[in-house]
Amino acid sequence: MIAGVGIDLVSISRVERLKDRFQDRFEARIYTPEEVGQSGGRASFLAGRFAVKEALLKALGTGLTGGVRWQDIETLTRSSGSPEVRCYGAVRVILDSRKVSRVWTSISHERDQVVALVVLEGDGL
Numbered sequence: 001m002i003a004g005v006g007i008d009l010v011s012i013s014r015v016e017r018l019k020d021r022f023q024d025r026f027e028a029r030i031y032t033p034e035e036v037g038q039s040g041g042r043a044s045f046l047a048g049r050f051a052v053k054e055a056l057l058k059a060l061g062t063g064l065t066g067g068v069r070w071q072d073i074e075t076l077t078r079s080s081g082s083p084e085v086r087c088y089g090a091v092r093v094i095l096d097s098r099k100v101s102r103v104w105t106s107i108s109h110e111r112d113q114v115v116a117l118v119v120l121e122g123d124g125l
Contacts, residue, residue: 003100004120006058010051012112016043032074044114048107049075051116052085056103059118066090075105083107085118099123 018026027036031049039045052075057063064070072091075083085103087095095103100122107116 001121001123002119003098003122004059004061004118006055006060006118008051008054008058008116010047010054010114010116012044012047012109012114015047015050019043019046030070032071034076035074038077044109047114048083048109048116051114052083052105052107052118055105055116055118056085056087056091056120059120060091060094062094066094068094075107095120095122 027046030053031039031046035046035049039049053070053073056073057068062068067090069089072087072089074086074088076086078084083105085105087103098120100120102121104119104121105116107114
């Protein structure tokens, strides 16, 4: 059963500007150390991960409320190249309370844009 769907579109150049302006503070506030490590400093990679975070928050319908933090959502690249979403903290509590068993995501890049789709699968409320 689908328990939620979210989508987000992010400008890669916007992420580049944020990285330039705030340097390491931007990455430290938004991303987990593993996400930063896998990014290799590429704004396109970070933009995709940001889009997943936003799409997941939209699927939950919570935004950054109730103790939810950006780093509660982590997207890593599997050996196959596909993205895998891991959730911690308040996001994990919300997912568990809603009986969400799996978070599906897809990320696509086109020129200066990245889009991410998140589908929450579970037994529902």
